[in-house]
Each structure stands twice: as C-alpha cells, then as structure tokens.
Amino acid sequence: MAASLLEHYNIFCKDLGATVKFYEKYVGLRDGDRPPFPFPGAWLYAGEQAVVHIVSESGRKDHGSGAIDHIAFRCHGLKDTLALLKKDKVAHELRQVPARPLQQVFIRDPDGVMIEMNFWDEPVVAKPRKEGVMHASEAI
Numbered sequence: 001m002a003a004s005l006l007e008h009y010n011i012f013c014k015d016l017g018a019t020v021k022f023y024e025k026y027v028g029l030r031d032g033d034r035p036p037f038p039f040p041g042a043w044l045y046a047g048e049q050a051v052v053h054i055v056s057e058s059g060r061k062d063h064g065s066g067a068i069d070h071i072a073f074r075c076h077g078l079k080d081t082l083a084l085l086k087k088d089k090v091a092h093e094l095r096q097v098p099a100r101p102l103q104q105v106f107i108r109d110p111d112g113v114m115i116e117m118n119f120w121d122e123p124v125v126a127k128p129r130k131e132g133v134m135h136a137s138e139a140i
C-alpha cells in the first residue's frame with residue numbers, strides 16, 4: 001500500500017472568520033461545502049479539492065502533533081501576490097530556489113502556521129542577496 005495524494009491538512013484556529021479570510025485573500029483558496037459536523041469549522045478548496053480543513057479551537061480537548069514546520073501550495077501570479085502583501089503590510093519573505101525556476105513566498109496565518117507559496121517559471125522579481133533570500137522591497 002502506498003499513498004498517492006495528499007488530500008488535506010487540518011488546523012485548529014482561535015478565530016475562524018479571520019483564518020478563513022486569510023486563506024481566501026492571501027493564498028487564493030475558496031471557502032466551500034463542509035459536512036454538518038457538530039463543531040464550528042470550514043473547508044477551504046483549491047479547485048475541486050478541499051485542501052485545508054479548519055476547526056475552531058473552542059472547547060477542544062485533543063491535540064495534534066504540533067511537529068509540522070510549514071505547508072506549501074503551488075501558486076501563480078507572483079507580482080500580484082507581492083503587491084497585495086505589501087499593500088496590506090503582511091510580513092513575508094521571498095526566496096529564489098537555487099538551480100530551479102522557483103520563487104517562494106513565506107507568510108504566517110493568524111495562528112502562526114507558516115505557509116509556503118511556490119511560484120514556478122515566473123519572471124524573477126528580485127535578485128538574491130545571499131543564500132537565495134530576496135526581499136520584496138527590492139523587487140525588480
């Protein structure tokens with residue numbers, strides 16, 4: 001038996017509305033259909049797949065692993081994404097992956113979960129200073 005696809009990941013949040021809004025606005029996911037579970041939450045979709053399940057922390061007794069470092073999404077529209085983050089003063093880091101046509105933007109959701117947005121084969125927007133780290137304020 002082998003896994004063939006990552007279906008979704010689940011996160012607990014302190015403010016369900018703010019977390020849903022964050023993923024919609026900055027990651028480009030869509031709040032969609034969710035079964036009528038007896039606890040508050042949301043399912044966020046990339047296309048037809050619910051990739052992020054969000055559950056409100058209120059009243060929870062169990063806890064997850066807490067070992068995940070970050071979650072990555074394939075994205076498009078790097079220049080527009082950087083413009084939105086800059087306009088809204090969202091802290092972010094821009095990186096160029098060595099030997100790959102890949103630029104990455106790292107942000108944190110309202111509960112501190114690190115989100116990696118991968119932009120493949122898009123025009124380079126900044127020149128790396130060191131070790132591939134770029135700063136959006138230096139965008140070309």
